Amino acid sequence: MQPRDLNAEIKQLQKEIRILARKLERSETDRARLEITNRNKESLLKRVIGELQTSQVILEKKGADLEQAFNELSLMQTKLVEVETMAALGSLVAGVAHEISTPVGTSITLASTLMDETQLLLAGLKSGQLRRSLLNNYIEIAQESASLILSNLNRAGALVQSFKQVAVDQSSLEKRTFRVKPYLEEVMISLSPQFKQTLHTIAVKGDDAIEIDSYPGALAQIATNLVTNSLLHAYLPNEQGILWFEVIQQNEYILIQYSDDGMGIPENILSKVFEPFFTTAREKGGTGLGLHIAYNLVTQKLQGRMDLESEVGKGTQFNIRLPQSIHV
Amino acid sequence: MFKIAIGHSNDPDSNEAVEEILEQCLNSLVGATPQAGLLFSALNFDHSWILQRINEVFPGLELIGGTTDGELSSVLEFQQDSLTLILFCSDNIEIRAAVGRNVSQNPTAIAQQTAEAAKRQLSYPPKFCITIPESLTTSTVAILQGLMLGLENIPIFGGATADQWQYQQTYQFYKTEVLSDAVPLLLFSGQILFSHGIAGGWYPIGKQRLITKVDQNIIYEIDGKPALDFYHYYLNDSDPDAVYPLAVFPPQEENFFLRGALGYDSAIGSITVSGDVPEHSVVQITDASLEDIVIASQVAFTDALKNYPGQDPQVALFFSCAWRRQILGTRANEEYQAIARCWKRPITSCGFYTYGEIAPLRENGQTFFHNTTFVALLIGNQ
Ligand SMILES: Nc1ncnc2c1ncn2[C@@H]1O[C@H](COP(=O)(O)OP(=O)(O)OP(=O)(O)O)[C@@H](O)[C@H]1O
Ligand SMILES: [Mg+2]
Numbered sequence: 001m002q003p004r005d006l007n008a009e010i011k012q013l014q015k016e017i018r019i020l021a022r023k024l025e026r027s028e029t030d031r032a033r034l035e036i037t038n039r040n041k042e043s044l045l046k047r048v049i050g051e052l053q054t055s056q057v058i059l060e061k062k063g064a065d066l067e068q069a070f071n072e073l074s075l076m077q078t079k080l081v082e083v084e085t086m087a088a089l090g091s092l093v094a095g096v097a098h099e100i101s102t103p104v105g106t107s108i109t110l111a112s113t114l115m116d117e118t119q120l121l122l123a124g125l126k127s128g129q130l131r132r133s134l135l136n137n138y139i140e141i142a143q144e145s146a147s148l149i150l151s152n153l154n155r156a157g158a159l160v161q162s163f164k165q166v167a168v169d170q171s172s173l174e175k176r177t178f179r180v181k182p183y184l185e186e187v188m189i190s191l192s193p194q195f196k197q198t199l200h201t202i203a204v205k206g207d208d209a210i211e212i213d214s215y216p217g218a219l220a221q222i223a224t225n226l227v228t229n230s231l232l233h234a235y236l237p238n239e240q241g242i243l244w245f246e247v248i249q250q251n252e253y254i255l256i257q258y259s260d261d262g263m264g265i266p267e268n269i270l271s272k273v274f275e276p277f278f279t280t281a282r283e284k285g286g287t288g289l290g291l292h293i294a295y296n297l298v299t300q301k302l303q304g305r306m307d308l309e310s311e312v313g314k315g316t317q318f319n320i321r322l323p324q325s326i327h328v
Numbered sequence: 329m330f331k332i333a334i335g336h337s338n339d340p341d342s343n344e345a346v347e348e349i350l351e352q353c354l355n356s357l358v359g360a361t362p363q364a365g366l367l368f369s370a371l372n373f374d375h376s377w378i379l380q381r382i383n384e385v386f387p388g389l390e391l392i393g394g395t396t397d398g399e400l401s402s403v404l405e406f407q408q409d410s411l412t413l414i415l416f417c418s419d420n421i422e423i424r425a426a427v428g429r430n431v432s433q434n435p436t437a438i439a440q441q442t443a444e445a446a447k448r449q450l451s452y453p454p455k456f457c458i459t460i461p462e463s464l465t466t467s468t469v470a471i472l473q474g475l476m477l478g479l480e481n482i483p484i485f486g487g488a489t490a491d492q493w494q495y496q497q498t499y500q501f502y503k504t505e506v507l508s509d510a511v512p513l514l515l516f517s518g519q520i521l522f523s524h525g526i527a528g529g530w531y532p533i534g535k536q537r538l539i540t541k542v543d544q545n546i547i548y549e550i551d552g553k554p555a556l557d558f559y560h561y562y563l564n565d566s567d568p569d570a571v572y573p574l575a576v577f578p579p580q581e582e583n584f585f586l587r588g589a590l591g592y593d594s595a596i597g598s599i600t601v602s603g604d605v606p607e608h609s610v611v612q613i614t615d616a617s618l619e620d621i622v623i624a625s626q627v628a629f630t631d632a633l634k635n636y637p638g639q640d641p642q643v644a645l646f647f648s649c650a651w652r653r654q655i656l657g658t659r660a661n662e663e664y665q666a667i668a669r670c671w672k673r674p675i676t677s678c679g680f681y682t683y684g685e686i687a688p689l690r691e692n693g694q695t696f697f698h699n700t701t702f703v704a705l706l707i708g709n710q
Contacts (some may be wrong), residue, residue, distance in 0.1 A: 015339050022340040022372075022409050027658075030408075033493060034657050037571050043564035044572060045615060048534040054533075 103152035183320030234262020330709035362415035367393030394489035395692035397450030439474025463488030487647035487682025529624030532575035554597025641706035646679025
């Protein structure tokens, strides 16, 4: 090797020794620093884990509290549905009682008239002064009143029948197979007192023969709530509305469309009407539960679906789709 | 024409080191005269001698720089105890250096005057600024405010000088002067293109707490208790550690910034942090893992590449936080290598580990002072 090369190599080696010595020195201080960093990290992480455990316990407790609150709420909801059912039943009884009192009252009047006439006839018979004309007159009156009494009592009987049907269904939870259209008609008869003071007409359209195996009481409740809403919200006083149900069979589903041609529901509240306690008629005694209960009955008890369309100024339509038979 | 030369030496001998970097630079310059430069140096060098030697070889060079907590370049990658110099030469880019001295006397005003003085030396409006300010004697935030006033919203990049975790004294370089308590800067103008990216890697962990008493950058109480208790609780009675900075969520803010503890007063239980903290902020302790930090640096670099307005940048400058290096420990070089992998060609780069990073949060945004952040600045000719 040339002395020049050797010289360069020595220089290079010297440089490397300098660098190594400095690196060694540096790594000592760095190691000390790293140890601190790591020790700090360890205790920091221990603390954070501790905090996480505490907050997990708190969260678990909160979760349990929430679950309890939720259970309480569901219970309350069921109760509310029941309360509403009972309230509707009450007004139904009042309505039906009012309805029956007319034919029964008429029958009483007619019967007492008949009794008076019979008394007169008997008195004539006793005195032996019974004239032919009097007898003929009595027979006429008796026939007329008897037939009026009969028809009035028949009407009362029919009312009692339909009331019994609805009332039983309202309170009982029984499931049975029934024809949808006739049943809705019966429910409408029980609502007729409420129509008396209005100019509205109500109709049920569709095939009489369509049957469903479901809970009639729930359906009566739903129909009642929808019609009551139209009467309460859809029209101005003295307006003449047309309200109608349409029953349609669609494969294994029964579609029940209920429509009114009232003022409709503004777009901005359309999504809220099914919410519990949403009402625009609080001052008129609305609780905002009617549609909520109807919705719950459709979707839960009757395992169906319910939605609505509405256009301001044109009217509102509720679409209810029910399975033809319910699995219990 | 825009030419870059980089020298980097890890020879602990000041004379050998400066000769080595000068030789490397002269080799790549092949006769061209550099206009300006940046010098990043470890603490244990004879800085005065080094600056003098550079000036002898490149007289009139617009040079600034400072002491660091680690240096990096495309020559030797990450190093501690090294010396690295980057030189810029161009006939259509103008670069001017300036310095503000005794900046702690009135940080905002002195910084503003310095920036204005540098601006007056330029024949074209400045495009951006690089500054290597003091970190220990005064508020870097206040210095930055002054620079922003003087430069009227052009972006500012850079890092605060460091002293290898001693927190005693850091040094700034301006031409042949070795200073403390100074703010040197370089202003760039002319046919120059640039873009940048920044990223952190720290994330808040543990319970959220409320700052109940604070005065600028001194936190007195957290959750109604002495602020020092907060660190004692997490660090098992150890002193506050800047490697685990506070995540500060200003009121009604979902985003946080980081503030490291720089000092404390055990008598009253206050801690002094690396920047101002708004009242009623929510704070959380933070942690960072090696992987998070490396990924964040890559994100910053690729962001910068994505935003670069021209074809390909010619050089990348990196300003990375000293606390990152602390978490990276013996694997600090991984940060550099991860970035280098992001680019298809070998990158020419230079940078250092700082006591506080300076960059806008987004492209065209206002400049901020950061901690624990990685800043990538890409530069090229138009
Ligand atoms: N047919 C309709 N036409 C117009 N608005 C309606 C109609 N049906 C319901 N609404 C609106 O939907 C709201 C909610 O109805 P819902 O039956 O739930 O409550 P309510 O009728 O106000 O009170 P409640 O039925 O509990 O006595 C009503 O307040 C009303 O604004
Ligand atoms: Mg209602």
